[in-house]
Amino acid sequence: MAHSRYARLLGAQLRVAGLTSLQYRADFYTDAVMSVFWLGVNLVPLLIVYDKRPTLADWSFPAALLVIGWFTLLKGVLDGAVNPCLTAIVEHIRKGTLDFILIKPADAQFLISTAKLSPWRAVDVLGGVGVLGFALFRLHRWPTVGQFGAALLLLAAAVGLLYSLWILAVSVAFWVVKLDNLAFLFGSVFDAARWPITVFRGAWRFLFTFVVPLAILTTYPAMALLGTLTLRTGASAIIGAAAFFVFSRLVWSQAIGHYTSASS
Amino acid sequence: MRAFPTLLRVGVAEAVAYRAEFIIWLLTTTMPLVMLALWAEVAREGGPVGGFTAQDFTAYFLASFIVRQLTGCWVAWDLNREIREGLISMRLLKPIHPLAAYAAENLAVLPMRLLLSMPIAIAALWLAGRDHVTHDPLMFAFFAVAVAGAWLLSFSIMAVIGSLAFFIDSTLAVADLWFGLFFILSGYFVPIALFPAWFRELAIALPFRAMLGLPVEMLIGLQTRAGALQGMAIEWAWVLCCWAGAITLFNAGARRYSAYGA
Numbered sequence: 250m251a252h253s254r255y256a257r258l259l260g261a262q263l264r265v266a267g268l269t270s271l272q273y274r275a276d277f278y279t280d281a282v283m284s285v286f287w288l289g290v291n292l293v294p295l296l297i298v299y300d301k302r303p304t305l306a307d308w309s310f311p312a313a314l315l316v317i318g319w320f321t322l323l324k325g326v327l328d329g330a331v332n333p334c335l336t337a338i339v340e341h342i343r344k345g346t347l348d349f350i351l352i353k354p355a356d357a358q359f360l361i362s363t364a365k366l367s368p369w370r371a372v373d374v375l376g377g378v379g380v381l382g383f384a385l386f387r388l389h390r391w392p393t394v395g396q397f398g399a400a401l402l403l404l405a406a407a408v409g410l411l412y413s414l415w416i417l418a419v420s421v422a423f424w425v426v427k428l429d430n431l432a433f434l435f436g437s438v439f440d441a442a443r444w445p446i447t448v449f450r451g452a453w454r455f456l457f458t459f460v461v462p463l464a465i466l467t468t469y470p471a472m473a474l475l476g477t478l479t480l481r482t483g484a485s486a487i488i489g490a491a492a493f494f495v496f497s498r499l500v501w502s503q504a505i506g507h508y509t510s511a512s513s
Numbered sequence: 514m515r516a517f518p519t520l521l522r523v524g525v526a527e528a529v530a531y532r533a534e535f536i537i538w539l540l541t542t543t544m545p546l547v548m549l550a551l552w553a554e555v556a557r558e559g560g561p562v563g564g565f566t567a568q569d570f571t572a573y574f575l576a577s578f579i580v581r582q583l584t585g586c587w588v589a590w591d592l593n594r595e596i597r598e599g600l601i602s603m604r605l606l607k608p609i610h611p612l613a614a615y616a617a618e619n620l621a622v623l624p625m626r627l628l629l630s631m632p633i634a635i636a637a638l639w640l641a642g643r644d645h646v647t648h649d650p651l652m653f654a655f656f657a658v659a660v661a662g663a664w665l666l667s668f669s670i671m672a673v674i675g676s677l678a679f680f681i682d683s684t685l686a687v688a689d690l691w692f693g694l695f696f697i698l699s700g701y702f703v704p705i706a707l708f709p710a711w712f713r714e715l716a717i718a719l720p721f722r723a724m725l726g727l728p729v730e731m732l733i734g735l736q737t738r739a740g741a742l743q744g745m746a747i748e749w750a751w752v753l754c755c756w757a758g759a760i761t762l763f764n765a766g767a768r769r770y771s772a773y774g775a
Contacts, residue, residue: 279686290693294548294702298555301562301707305555437541444551453550 258355259363266366273369280369284376288321291443306447313445314384315471319407320443322377323466326408327439329370331415335435337365339422347508358416358501385474392474399483400473406490407466413490413497414461420497420504442467465490516609517617524621535622539629542581548702549574563707569733572645573704575638576729581701582630583623584664584724588615592675593684596770605767612672612763619668647734655741659728662748667724669755676759679766700726706735720755723748 270276295317299310308316338361341347350360385391392400418435438461446457446464457463465486472478528535549571556567565573592615595601604611638646647653674691678684696702698721705716705726716722727744730736736744 276683279683283686283689286690286693290697293697294551297703297707298551302555302559306558433541434537437544440544441547444547448554449550450554453547 255355255359258359262363263366267368270368276367277369277372280367281372284325284370284372287324288376288380291317291320295443306445308445308447309388311384311387312471312475314380314387315474316445316467317443318377318379318381318384319404319467319470320377321380322374322404323407323411323442324439325370325373325375325377327411327435328373329367331411332435333365333367334362335415335419337361338419342422342508351505351508357505358498361419362412362416381474388475392476396473396476399478400470403465403470403473403483403486406487407470409494410462410465410490413493416497416501420500423504423507439463439466445471462486462489462493517613520609520614520617521621524618525624527618528622528625535625536629539626542578542585545574545578545581545701549578552703565704565707568641569645570704571641572638572733573729573735575634575641576732577701577725579631579634579638580660580663580725580728580732582626582634583660584667585626586619586664586668586671588619588668589671589675589684589688591615591618592672593678593688596675596678596766601767601770605770610760611767612759615672616668620664645733647732649734649738651738652731652734652736652741655738655745656728656731659723659731659741659745659748662745662752663724663728665752666720666748666755669752669759670720672759673755673762676762676766679762679770695721695724698722699724700729704730717744718747720748720751723751 295310295313298305299313303309305313338347341350341361350364351357353360415435441457442463446454446468449457469478469483469486473483552562552565552570552574553567556562556565556570561569592601595604601611604614607614647656670691671688674684674688677687681687698705698716698719700716700722705713705722708716716726723744727736727741727748731741731744
Protein backbone atom coordinates (compact mmCIF):
# COMPACT_ATOMS: atom_id res chain seq x y z
CA MET A 250 0.00 0.00 0.00
CA ALA A 251 2.61 2.48 1.12
CA HIS A 252 4.80 1.47 -1.79
CA SER A 253 2.21 2.16 -4.43
CA ARG A 254 1.58 5.55 -2.84
CA TYR A 255 5.26 6.45 -3.13
CA ALA A 256 5.38 5.14 -6.67
CA ARG A 257 2.46 7.39 -7.58
CA LEU A 258 4.14 10.30 -5.80
CA LEU A 259 7.36 9.70 -7.71
CA GLY A 260 5.35 9.59 -10.93
CA ALA A 261 3.75 12.91 -10.09
CA GLN A 262 7.10 14.55 -9.25
CA LEU A 263 8.62 13.26 -12.47
CA ARG A 264 5.65 14.54 -14.47
CA VAL A 265 5.99 18.00 -12.91
CA ALA A 266 9.74 18.01 -13.61
CA GLY A 267 9.06 16.96 -17.21
CA LEU A 268 6.44 19.66 -17.74
CA THR A 269 8.63 22.32 -16.14
CA SER A 270 11.59 21.43 -18.30
CA LEU A 271 9.40 21.52 -21.42
CA GLN A 272 8.80 25.17 -20.65
CA TYR A 273 12.51 25.83 -20.89
CA ARG A 274 13.25 24.10 -24.17
CA ALA A 275 16.13 26.45 -24.97
CA ASP A 276 17.91 24.95 -21.96
CA PHE A 277 18.06 21.69 -23.82
CA TYR A 278 20.34 23.19 -26.46
CA THR A 279 22.48 24.99 -23.87
CA ASP A 280 22.83 21.79 -21.85
CA ALA A 281 23.60 19.69 -24.90
CA VAL A 282 26.29 22.09 -26.10
CA MET A 283 27.79 22.37 -22.60
CA SER A 284 27.73 18.61 -22.19
CA VAL A 285 29.77 18.07 -25.36
CA PHE A 286 32.05 20.94 -24.40
CA TRP A 287 32.82 19.52 -20.94
CA LEU A 288 33.36 16.09 -22.36
CA GLY A 289 36.02 17.65 -24.56
CA VAL A 290 37.56 19.55 -21.64
CA ASN A 291 37.73 16.39 -19.55
CA LEU A 292 39.44 14.54 -22.36
CA VAL A 293 42.28 17.06 -22.77
CA PRO A 294 44.46 15.93 -19.81
CA LEU A 295 43.85 12.31 -20.80
CA LEU A 296 44.89 12.98 -24.40
CA ILE A 297 48.04 14.74 -23.23
CA VAL A 298 48.99 11.97 -20.81
CA TYR A 299 48.51 9.28 -23.46
CA ASP A 300 50.29 11.42 -26.04
CA LYS A 301 53.38 11.06 -23.85
CA ARG A 302 52.82 7.52 -22.59
CA PRO A 303 51.28 4.32 -23.99
CA THR A 304 49.86 3.26 -20.61
CA LEU A 305 49.31 4.83 -17.20
CA ALA A 306 49.36 2.58 -14.13
CA ASP A 307 48.55 -0.33 -16.49
CA TRP A 308 45.55 1.44 -17.98
CA SER A 309 45.62 1.76 -21.76
CA PHE A 310 43.97 4.72 -23.47
CA PRO A 311 40.68 2.96 -24.36
CA ALA A 312 40.50 1.45 -20.87
CA ALA A 313 40.91 4.90 -19.33
CA LEU A 314 38.22 6.11 -21.73
CA LEU A 315 35.85 3.60 -20.12
CA VAL A 316 36.42 5.37 -16.80
CA ILE A 317 35.67 8.73 -18.46
CA GLY A 318 32.52 7.18 -19.91
CA TRP A 319 31.23 6.15 -16.48
CA PHE A 320 32.30 9.53 -15.14
CA THR A 321 30.25 11.39 -17.76
CA LEU A 322 27.26 9.14 -17.22
CA LEU A 323 27.30 9.66 -13.46
CA LYS A 324 27.86 13.36 -13.91
CA GLY A 325 24.57 13.42 -15.81
CA VAL A 326 22.87 11.75 -12.85
CA LEU A 327 24.58 14.11 -10.42
CA ASP A 328 23.67 17.30 -12.31
CA GLY A 329 20.25 16.08 -13.34
CA ALA A 330 18.87 14.63 -10.15
CA VAL A 331 21.22 15.24 -7.23
CA ASN A 332 22.58 18.77 -7.44
CA PRO A 333 19.29 20.57 -8.19
CA CYS A 334 17.76 19.01 -5.06
CA LEU A 335 20.81 19.88 -3.01
CA THR A 336 20.60 23.52 -4.00
CA ALA A 337 16.86 23.55 -3.36
CA ILE A 338 17.10 22.09 0.13
CA VAL A 339 19.89 24.38 1.26
CA GLU A 340 17.68 27.25 0.17
CA HIS A 341 14.73 25.76 2.10
CA ILE A 342 16.78 25.44 5.28
CA ARG A 343 18.12 28.97 5.00
CA LYS A 344 14.73 30.53 4.42
CA GLY A 345 12.83 28.29 6.83
CA THR A 346 10.45 27.08 4.12
CA LEU A 347 11.43 23.49 4.85
CA ASP A 348 8.46 23.54 7.25
CA PHE A 349 6.10 23.20 4.31
CA ILE A 350 7.79 19.98 3.26
CA LEU A 351 8.02 18.52 6.77
CA ILE A 352 4.28 18.88 7.40
CA LYS A 353 3.34 16.96 4.25
CA PRO A 354 2.08 13.43 4.91
CA ALA A 355 5.03 11.64 3.26
CA ASP A 356 8.63 10.86 4.10
CA ALA A 357 10.56 14.15 4.04
CA GLN A 358 13.70 12.56 2.67
CA PHE A 359 11.74 11.13 -0.22
CA LEU A 360 10.05 14.44 -0.96
CA ILE A 361 13.17 16.54 -1.02
CA SER A 362 15.09 13.95 -3.00
CA THR A 363 12.61 14.08 -5.83
CA ALA A 364 11.56 17.71 -5.57
CA LYS A 365 13.68 19.09 -8.35
CA LEU A 366 14.97 17.31 -11.40
CA SER A 367 16.57 18.59 -14.59
CA PRO A 368 15.75 15.97 -17.23
CA TRP A 369 17.72 17.83 -19.91
CA ARG A 370 20.88 16.73 -18.14
CA ALA A 371 20.15 13.29 -19.50
CA VAL A 372 22.26 14.48 -22.44
CA ASP A 373 25.29 13.75 -20.28
CA VAL A 374 24.06 10.22 -19.68
CA LEU A 375 23.77 9.70 -23.44
CA GLY A 376 27.26 11.19 -23.89
CA GLY A 377 28.62 8.78 -21.29
CA VAL A 378 27.04 5.81 -23.03
CA GLY A 379 28.53 7.03 -26.32
CA VAL A 380 32.03 7.22 -24.82
CA LEU A 381 31.64 3.74 -23.30
CA GLY A 382 30.63 2.37 -26.72
CA PHE A 383 33.56 4.05 -28.44
CA ALA A 384 36.02 2.79 -25.80
CA LEU A 385 34.77 -0.79 -26.17
CA PHE A 386 35.02 -0.47 -29.94
CA ARG A 387 38.64 0.68 -29.61
CA LEU A 388 39.34 -2.20 -27.24
CA HIS A 389 37.98 -4.67 -29.81
CA ARG A 390 36.20 -6.63 -27.18
CA TRP A 391 32.63 -6.90 -26.08
CA PRO A 392 31.93 -7.76 -22.45
CA THR A 393 30.13 -11.02 -21.73
CA VAL A 394 26.60 -10.89 -20.41
CA GLY A 395 27.94 -11.59 -16.91
CA GLN A 396 30.43 -8.73 -17.07
CA PHE A 397 27.77 -6.44 -18.44
CA GLY A 398 25.40 -7.42 -15.64
CA ALA A 399 28.12 -6.81 -13.04
CA ALA A 400 28.75 -3.36 -14.53
CA LEU A 401 25.04 -2.51 -14.33
CA LEU A 402 24.88 -3.73 -10.74
CA LEU A 403 27.86 -1.55 -9.88
CA LEU A 404 26.22 1.36 -11.67
CA ALA A 405 23.22 0.96 -9.38
CA ALA A 406 25.59 0.87 -6.38
CA ALA A 407 27.32 4.00 -7.70
CA VAL A 408 24.05 5.91 -8.04
CA GLY A 409 23.05 4.79 -4.54
CA LEU A 410 26.40 5.94 -3.24
CA LEU A 411 26.14 9.35 -4.90
CA TYR A 412 22.72 9.73 -3.38
CA SER A 413 23.98 8.77 0.10
CA LEU A 414 26.86 11.22 -0.14
CA TRP A 415 24.32 13.80 -1.08
CA ILE A 416 22.06 13.07 1.89
CA LEU A 417 25.11 13.37 4.16
CA ALA A 418 25.93 16.75 2.62
CA VAL A 419 22.38 17.95 3.17
CA SER A 420 22.52 16.77 6.78
CA VAL A 421 25.55 18.98 7.31
CA ALA A 422 23.47 21.90 6.06
CA PHE A 423 21.22 21.57 9.13
CA TRP A 424 24.10 22.42 11.42
CA VAL A 425 25.89 25.01 9.33
CA VAL A 426 23.28 27.03 7.55
CA LYS A 427 25.03 29.02 4.87
CA LEU A 428 26.29 26.34 2.54
CA ASP A 429 25.47 27.53 -0.98
CA ASN A 430 28.69 26.05 -2.23
CA LEU A 431 28.00 22.47 -1.13
CA ALA A 432 27.15 21.65 -4.72
CA PHE A 433 30.51 23.01 -5.79
CA LEU A 434 32.33 20.90 -3.22
CA PHE A 435 30.44 17.87 -4.40
CA GLY A 436 31.33 18.59 -8.00
CA SER A 437 34.99 19.26 -7.33
CA VAL A 438 35.55 16.12 -5.28
CA PHE A 439 33.69 14.14 -7.91
CA ASP A 440 36.01 15.53 -10.59
CA ALA A 441 38.79 13.28 -9.35
CA ALA A 442 36.66 10.27 -10.31
CA ARG A 443 37.54 10.67 -13.96
CA TRP A 444 40.88 8.97 -13.35
CA PRO A 445 41.33 5.25 -12.67
CA ILE A 446 41.88 4.83 -8.94
CA THR A 447 45.18 2.98 -9.39
CA VAL A 448 46.72 6.21 -10.72
CA PHE A 449 46.68 7.53 -7.19
CA ARG A 450 49.10 6.42 -4.52
CA GLY A 451 49.19 6.30 -0.75
CA ALA A 452 46.96 8.74 1.07
CA TRP A 453 45.04 9.72 -2.07
CA ARG A 454 44.19 6.13 -2.91
CA PHE A 455 42.99 5.54 0.65
CA LEU A 456 40.94 8.74 0.59
CA PHE A 457 39.30 7.97 -2.74
CA THR A 458 38.59 4.33 -1.92
CA PHE A 459 37.33 4.47 1.65
CA VAL A 460 36.52 8.04 2.69
CA VAL A 461 35.01 9.39 -0.53
CA PRO A 462 34.59 6.13 -2.41
CA LEU A 463 35.25 7.41 -5.92
CA ALA A 464 36.71 4.02 -6.84
CA ILE A 465 33.27 2.43 -6.61
CA LEU A 466 31.77 5.17 -8.75
CA THR A 467 33.85 4.87 -11.90
CA THR A 468 36.86 2.57 -11.65
CA TYR A 469 35.07 -0.60 -10.54
CA PRO A 470 32.31 -0.43 -13.18
CA ALA A 471 35.02 0.10 -15.82
CA MET A 472 36.97 -2.87 -14.46
CA ALA A 473 33.80 -4.94 -14.56
CA LEU A 474 33.46 -4.20 -18.28
CA LEU A 475 37.11 -5.07 -18.79
CA GLY A 476 36.63 -8.31 -16.88
CA THR A 477 39.43 -7.51 -14.44
CA LEU A 478 37.28 -6.96 -11.37
CA THR A 479 37.46 -9.79 -8.86
CA LEU A 480 34.25 -11.07 -7.39
CA ARG A 481 35.45 -10.15 -3.92
CA THR A 482 36.15 -6.50 -4.75
CA GLY A 483 32.85 -6.20 -6.60
CA ALA A 484 30.85 -7.75 -3.78
CA SER A 485 32.52 -5.65 -1.09
CA ALA A 486 31.91 -2.54 -3.19
CA ILE A 487 28.20 -3.29 -3.33
CA ILE A 488 28.02 -4.15 0.37
CA GLY A 489 29.99 -0.99 1.16
CA ALA A 490 27.58 1.11 -0.89
CA ALA A 491 24.61 -0.45 0.89
CA ALA A 492 26.18 0.21 4.31
CA PHE A 493 26.83 3.79 3.28
CA PHE A 494 23.18 4.14 2.31
CA VAL A 495 21.99 2.95 5.72
CA PHE A 496 24.50 5.18 7.48
CA SER A 497 23.40 8.25 5.55
CA ARG A 498 19.75 7.53 6.37
CA LEU A 499 20.65 7.38 10.08
CA VAL A 500 22.57 10.65 9.92
CA TRP A 501 19.66 12.24 8.09
CA SER A 502 17.16 11.28 10.78
CA GLN A 503 19.54 12.65 13.42
CA ALA A 504 19.99 15.86 11.48
CA ILE A 505 16.32 16.51 10.87
CA GLY A 506 15.86 16.51 14.65
CA HIS A 507 18.22 19.46 14.78
CA TYR A 508 16.17 21.54 12.43
CA THR A 509 14.79 24.64 14.08
CA SER A 510 12.76 26.56 11.59
CA ALA A 511 13.76 30.11 10.76
CA SER A 512 10.55 31.51 12.23
CA SER A 513 10.20 29.47 15.39
CA MET B 514 37.58 55.66 -2.22
CA ARG B 515 37.70 56.50 1.47
CA ALA B 516 35.04 53.87 2.04
CA PHE B 517 37.26 51.11 0.67
CA PRO B 518 39.15 50.24 3.91
CA THR B 519 35.84 50.07 5.79
CA LEU B 520 34.35 47.79 3.14
CA LEU B 521 37.40 45.56 3.47
CA ARG B 522 36.94 45.37 7.25
CA VAL B 523 33.28 44.44 6.84
CA GLY B 524 34.27 41.73 4.38
CA VAL B 525 36.86 40.24 6.74
CA ALA B 526 34.30 40.14 9.55
CA GLU B 527 31.83 38.39 7.26
CA ALA B 528 34.40 35.78 6.27
CA VAL B 529 35.07 35.06 9.94
CA ALA B 530 31.34 34.81 10.66
CA TYR B 531 30.72 32.17 7.98
CA ARG B 532 33.69 29.96 8.88
CA ALA B 533 32.11 26.66 7.87
CA GLU B 534 31.19 27.85 4.42
CA PHE B 535 34.68 29.15 4.15
CA ILE B 536 36.30 25.82 4.82
CA ILE B 537 34.03 24.15 2.29
CA TRP B 538 35.07 26.76 -0.21
CA LEU B 539 38.71 26.00 0.48
CA LEU B 540 38.12 22.31 -0.08
CA THR B 541 36.67 22.98 -3.52
CA THR B 542 40.00 24.40 -4.65
CA THR B 543 42.02 21.25 -4.08
CA MET B 544 41.92 20.24 -7.75
CA PRO B 545 45.60 21.18 -8.28
CA LEU B 546 46.48 18.63 -5.59
CA VAL B 547 44.67 15.88 -7.48
CA MET B 548 46.46 16.87 -10.68
CA LEU B 549 49.69 16.86 -8.65
CA ALA B 550 49.12 13.26 -7.58
CA LEU B 551 48.30 12.28 -11.14
CA TRP B 552 51.21 13.93 -12.96
CA ALA B 553 53.75 13.02 -10.29
CA GLU B 554 52.67 9.40 -10.78
CA VAL B 555 53.03 9.68 -14.56
CA ALA B 556 56.56 11.04 -14.15
CA ARG B 557 57.48 8.46 -11.50
CA GLU B 558 56.26 5.60 -13.64
CA GLY B 559 58.03 6.36 -16.89
CA GLY B 560 60.59 9.10 -16.28
CA PRO B 561 60.31 12.86 -16.94
CA VAL B 562 57.46 14.08 -19.12
CA GLY B 563 58.54 16.81 -21.53
CA GLY B 564 61.37 17.77 -19.14
CA PHE B 565 59.14 17.68 -16.04
CA THR B 566 60.22 15.30 -13.28
CA ALA B 567 57.93 14.18 -10.46
CA GLN B 568 59.39 16.93 -8.26
CA ASP B 569 58.87 19.55 -10.96
CA PHE B 570 55.21 18.57 -11.11
CA THR B 571 54.94 18.71 -7.33
CA ALA B 572 56.41 22.22 -7.25
CA TYR B 573 54.28 23.31 -10.21
CA PHE B 574 50.95 22.20 -8.78
CA LEU B 575 51.69 23.36 -5.23
CA ALA B 576 52.54 26.77 -6.67
CA SER B 577 49.36 26.71 -8.74
CA PHE B 578 47.37 25.90 -5.61
CA ILE B 579 48.91 28.96 -3.94
CA VAL B 580 48.21 31.23 -6.91
CA ARG B 581 44.61 29.98 -7.15
CA GLN B 582 44.10 30.77 -3.47
CA LEU B 583 45.40 34.28 -4.06
CA THR B 584 43.36 35.01 -7.17
CA GLY B 585 40.00 33.25 -6.78
CA CYS B 586 36.90 35.39 -7.40
CA TRP B 587 33.21 34.58 -7.46
CA VAL B 588 31.75 37.95 -8.41
CA ALA B 589 30.03 36.47 -11.50
CA TRP B 590 27.69 34.41 -9.31
CA ASP B 591 26.97 37.29 -6.92
CA LEU B 592 26.25 39.67 -9.78
CA ASN B 593 24.10 37.13 -11.57
CA ARG B 594 22.02 36.40 -8.49
CA GLU B 595 21.66 40.00 -7.36
CA ILE B 596 20.67 41.22 -10.80
CA ARG B 597 18.09 38.46 -11.15
CA GLU B 598 16.62 38.88 -7.69
CA GLY B 599 16.69 42.67 -7.82
CA LEU B 600 19.08 42.98 -4.88
CA ILE B 601 21.44 45.00 -7.07
CA SER B 602 19.10 47.99 -6.63
CA MET B 603 20.43 48.39 -3.09
CA ARG B 604 23.95 48.62 -4.38
CA LEU B 605 23.04 51.06 -7.13
CA LEU B 606 21.69 53.43 -4.48
CA LYS B 607 24.96 53.59 -2.60
CA PRO B 608 27.43 56.35 -3.45
CA ILE B 609 30.16 53.87 -4.35
CA HIS B 610 30.40 52.06 -7.67
CA PRO B 611 28.97 48.54 -7.21
CA LEU B 612 31.98 46.97 -8.90
CA ALA B 613 34.27 48.65 -6.34
CA ALA B 614 32.12 47.24 -3.55
CA TYR B 615 32.31 43.76 -5.06
CA ALA B 616 36.07 44.13 -5.42
CA ALA B 617 36.32 44.96 -1.72
CA GLU B 618 34.20 41.93 -0.79
CA ASN B 619 36.32 39.63 -2.93
CA LEU B 620 39.59 41.03 -1.61
CA ALA B 621 38.48 40.90 1.99
CA VAL B 622 38.39 37.11 2.14
CA LEU B 623 42.06 36.88 1.29
CA PRO B 624 43.45 37.22 4.86
CA MET B 625 41.25 34.40 6.16
CA ARG B 626 41.85 32.23 3.12
CA LEU B 627 45.60 32.72 3.36
CA LEU B 628 45.59 32.09 7.09
CA LEU B 629 43.93 28.71 6.55
CA SER B 630 45.76 27.45 3.50
CA MET B 631 49.07 29.20 3.14
CA PRO B 632 51.01 27.73 6.08
CA ILE B 633 50.41 24.19 4.80
CA ALA B 634 50.93 25.03 1.13
CA ILE B 635 54.11 26.99 1.68
CA ALA B 636 55.52 24.37 4.04
CA ALA B 637 54.75 21.66 1.47
CA LEU B 638 56.36 23.68 -1.30
CA TRP B 639 59.39 24.26 0.91
CA LEU B 640 59.74 20.58 1.81
CA ALA B 641 59.01 19.09 -1.59
CA GLY B 642 60.43 21.59 -4.01
CA ARG B 643 62.73 24.02 -2.23
CA ASP B 644 65.29 23.85 -5.04
CA HIS B 645 62.56 24.60 -7.52
CA VAL B 646 61.52 27.94 -6.08
CA THR B 647 63.19 30.80 -7.92
CA HIS B 648 66.31 32.25 -6.30
CA ASP B 649 66.01 35.56 -8.11
CA PRO B 650 64.84 38.29 -5.69
CA LEU B 651 63.70 40.43 -8.62
CA MET B 652 61.52 37.54 -9.76
CA PHE B 653 59.70 37.60 -6.40
CA ALA B 654 58.89 41.25 -7.02
CA PHE B 655 57.70 40.36 -10.52
CA PHE B 656 55.66 37.54 -9.00
CA ALA B 657 53.83 39.97 -6.73
CA VAL B 658 52.99 42.18 -9.71
CA ALA B 659 51.90 39.20 -11.79
CA VAL B 660 49.64 37.89 -9.00
CA ALA B 661 48.06 41.33 -8.58
CA GLY B 662 47.46 41.38 -12.32
CA ALA B 663 46.04 37.87 -12.22
CA TRP B 664 43.61 38.85 -9.49
CA LEU B 665 42.49 41.99 -11.34
CA LEU B 666 42.12 40.03 -14.56
CA SER B 667 40.04 37.27 -13.04
CA PHE B 668 37.92 39.81 -11.16
CA SER B 669 37.33 41.88 -14.31
CA ILE B 670 36.40 38.87 -16.41
CA MET B 671 34.07 37.53 -13.72
CA ALA B 672 32.52 41.02 -13.57
CA VAL B 673 32.03 41.02 -17.35
CA ILE B 674 30.34 37.63 -17.20
CA GLY B 675 28.21 38.68 -14.22
CA SER B 676 27.17 41.92 -15.92
CA LEU B 677 25.92 39.90 -18.88
CA ALA B 678 23.01 39.01 -16.60
CA PHE B 679 21.62 42.48 -17.40
CA PHE B 680 21.24 41.36 -21.01
CA ILE B 681 20.93 37.58 -21.27
CA ASP B 682 19.48 34.71 -19.26
CA SER B 683 22.13 32.04 -19.40
CA THR B 684 24.97 33.90 -17.69
CA LEU B 685 26.00 30.86 -15.71
CA ALA B 686 26.43 28.83 -18.89
CA VAL B 687 28.85 31.53 -20.07
CA ALA B 688 30.70 31.24 -16.76
CA ASP B 689 30.81 27.48 -17.21
CA LEU B 690 32.23 27.88 -20.70
CA TRP B 691 34.83 30.29 -19.40
CA PHE B 692 35.92 27.90 -16.67
CA GLY B 693 36.23 25.03 -19.12
CA LEU B 694 38.57 27.07 -21.29
CA PHE B 695 40.39 28.32 -18.20
CA PHE B 696 41.05 24.79 -16.93
CA ILE B 697 42.73 23.85 -20.18
CA LEU B 698 44.44 27.04 -21.33
CA SER B 699 45.71 28.41 -18.01
CA GLY B 700 47.89 25.48 -17.09
CA TYR B 701 45.46 24.29 -14.41
CA PHE B 702 45.21 20.71 -15.68
CA VAL B 703 48.49 20.48 -17.53
CA PRO B 704 51.50 22.84 -17.51
CA ILE B 705 51.23 24.56 -20.87
CA ALA B 706 54.86 23.66 -21.56
CA LEU B 707 53.55 20.15 -22.31
CA PHE B 708 51.15 21.33 -25.02
CA PRO B 709 51.97 21.09 -28.73
CA ALA B 710 53.75 24.27 -29.89
CA TRP B 711 50.83 25.90 -31.76
CA PHE B 712 48.52 25.36 -28.81
CA ARG B 713 51.07 26.84 -26.45
CA GLU B 714 51.35 30.00 -28.56
CA LEU B 715 47.57 30.32 -28.48
CA ALA B 716 47.50 29.86 -24.70
CA ILE B 717 50.16 32.54 -24.22
CA ALA B 718 48.32 35.13 -26.32
CA LEU B 719 44.97 34.55 -24.57
CA PRO B 720 44.26 35.91 -21.07
CA PHE B 721 43.88 32.50 -19.36
CA ARG B 722 47.53 31.69 -18.89
CA ALA B 723 48.29 35.09 -17.36
CA MET B 724 45.79 34.26 -14.59
CA LEU B 725 47.57 31.14 -13.40
CA GLY B 726 50.35 29.64 -15.47
CA LEU B 727 52.47 32.77 -15.72
CA PRO B 728 52.81 33.53 -11.97
CA VAL B 729 53.30 29.82 -11.26
CA GLU B 730 56.10 29.52 -13.80
CA MET B 731 57.69 32.64 -12.35
CA LEU B 732 57.56 31.32 -8.79
CA ILE B 733 59.15 27.98 -9.56
CA GLY B 734 61.83 29.40 -11.79
CA LEU B 735 60.60 28.25 -15.18
CA GLN B 736 60.65 31.80 -16.55
CA THR B 737 63.53 34.06 -17.47
CA ARG B 738 63.31 37.76 -16.58
CA ALA B 739 62.66 38.62 -20.22
CA GLY B 740 59.98 35.97 -20.54
CA ALA B 741 58.33 37.16 -17.34
CA LEU B 742 58.29 40.78 -18.50
CA GLN B 743 56.83 39.82 -21.83
CA GLY B 744 54.16 37.71 -20.12
CA MET B 745 53.30 40.54 -17.75
CA ALA B 746 52.98 42.97 -20.67
CA ILE B 747 50.35 40.68 -22.19
CA GLU B 748 48.76 40.24 -18.77
CA TRP B 749 48.38 43.94 -18.01
CA ALA B 750 47.12 44.68 -21.51
CA TRP B 751 44.35 42.16 -20.87
CA VAL B 752 43.74 43.67 -17.42
CA LEU B 753 43.14 47.11 -18.95
CA CYS B 754 40.87 45.74 -21.69
CA CYS B 755 38.81 43.58 -19.36
CA TRP B 756 38.51 46.18 -16.61
CA ALA B 757 37.34 48.81 -19.12
CA GLY B 758 35.00 46.22 -20.60
CA ALA B 759 33.56 45.33 -17.19
CA ILE B 760 32.86 48.96 -16.27
CA THR B 761 31.33 49.78 -19.67
CA LEU B 762 29.16 46.69 -19.68
CA PHE B 763 28.03 47.16 -16.08
CA ASN B 764 27.13 50.83 -16.59
CA ALA B 765 25.30 50.10 -19.83
CA GLY B 766 23.41 47.30 -18.10
CA ALA B 767 22.57 49.34 -15.02
CA ARG B 768 21.07 52.07 -17.25
CA ARG B 769 18.60 49.71 -18.89
CA TYR B 770 17.91 47.79 -15.68
CA SER B 771 14.33 48.17 -14.55
CA ALA B 772 13.65 45.17 -12.34
CA TYR B 773 11.86 45.47 -9.04
CA GLY B 774 11.22 49.18 -9.06
CA ALA B 775 14.80 50.29 -9.53
